[in-house]
Amino acid sequence: MSQTTPFRTRIKFCGMTRPGDVRLAGELGVDSVGFVFVPGSPREVQPQEARAMRQALAPMVDSVALFRNAGTAQVREVVRQLRPTLLQFHGDEDDAFCRSFGTPWIKAVPMGDTVATGPDARALQLLYPAAAALLFDSHVAGGDGGSGRSFDWSRIPPELLKPAVIAGGLNPDNVARAVRTVRPWGVDVCSGIELEPGVKDGERMRAFVSAVRAADCVDVVKDSDTIDHCHVCGR
Secondary structure, eight states, X not given: OOOOSOOOOEEEEOOOOOHHHXXXXXXXXXXXXXXXXXXXXXXXXXXXXXXXXXXXXXXXXXXXXXXXXXXXXHHHHHHHHHOOSEEEEOSSOOHHHHHTTSSOEEEEEEOOSOOSSOOOHHHHHHHOTTOSEEEEESSOTTOOSOSSOOXXXXXXXXXXXXXXXXXXXXXTTTHHHHHHHHOOSEEEESGGGEEEXXXXXXXXHHHHHHHHXXXXXXXXXXXXXXXXXXXXXXX
């Protein structure tokens, strides 16, 4: 999963329930915020609530609608009210279902099952050919995310042709190591920046973004000299 071309790791804050947290996420430079539409989740919001919070989004910050085994009518209602930039599916949804809403989407791949090796990259490509990205989460198949548990990042197949996003158990203390280990397209955090489910902590939000940006600063070799160079800030 190594990335030879310098780039900035994308950041998604998920499970948003308060406009102030959405606003702060944008101020911190987060790329997207996620709203959970899974019945029974402690972070579940209704479409009208998410639509109101969308007003707090900063310019050029994407909104993501998260579902798990939702019906067609529910997804369409959320798309109608929220107008999300991206859909995120965490259940048994197949490619045809996910792409039927005319909105770019990503598919979560459960990594919490006790399997020594990771999923096969070619098999994932065949299962979800229209997915914009694949999100590798620590939940088991059929289970919820947002558990605060991580998984062995080395199980993510390195031969992926799609962008990879890491989720599950990330927090300000370990996200830099995750970025340096996998060099993913993006990272997705939920419970790791919370005071309690759905209630984000401003300091942990700031610390998480700072840790990702620090991990984006890598050593490069130029004119036979090794220098510390940040591809994000240019220092």
